[in-house]
Amino acid sequence: MPITRLILLFVFLLFGKACLALSPSRTYKTxxxxxxxxxxxxxxxxxxxxxxxxxxxxxxRGNQLMVISHDGVENMAAYLERVRIFVNYGFNVVTYDYRGFGGSSDFQIDPLNYIYKEFFTDFDAVIAYVSERFDHEIIVYGWGIGAGIGLNHGYNRHQITGIIADNPYVDFAALGSRFKAIHSPMKIPSSVMIPEFNTITVVSQPAGKDLRGILYFHGNENYVFKEEDMQRLYDQTDFEFKQLHVFEKSGHMDNFTVNESTYARIIYGFVMNF
Incomplete structure (x- = not known):
């Protein structure tokens, strides 16, 4: 690997949460x-x-089941505090790890790949499992790549009643151009460079029959996903009950870290109203 690529890889792994780099951990630290x-x-x-x-x-305390898809940083053990908060709000919660993360199956991951097609397969398997096992209303929630996966494969799936997407990707071709514009070494696999994996294409179509609400989160200082990107996604979403909440002065891909209590209250209020 050339020295310049090694330097870029080090920087992106060091600041993975801000820079989108996949950084899986196989060990549950807690x-x-x-x-x-x-x-x-x-x-x-x-x-x-x-x-x-x-x-x-x-x-x-509740009949909703929240399925959480993370952003490809560490593994699900790193997000137990938000699980605790959501359970205290009355949500049943299922967390899972994509292949290559935590205790899931081995899978070779290039940290500079933004996403893998197989992660969508993983999400589908989790939804199929919880739909069969639990008699709950299913809400899918994710941030970063988890937001895009849940929105893309949850929007027209009949078993899902709510979608919460914190900074989902909008269009892979546009995202690839954005990476180049900011001199990022991140890349989009060719396997997902087709319209059916673009969230803006999917949400322009009729939603699943059980869907009752979509909540988008965005940080207005996010340098990869601009506010106009999220507004375009919101406007193109062919669904009546939808909300877009923008966190001011936030450049985070995960806006839970900006204000945990406000974030959780917004989600709870959203779910209680649809």
């Missing part, structure tokens, strides 16, 4: 029991033979 959280460890098979590690966190 577990739910370390935080006295009630949970069940489950294994979910995918149609192409992978096995996904997932955790189910029950709540006795």
């Amino acid at each position: 577990l739910p029991q370390d935080h006295r959280m009630k949970y069940e460890s489950i294994k979910i098979p995918t149609p192409d033979g992978a096995i996904l590690q997932a955790w189910y966190f029950p709540s006795s």
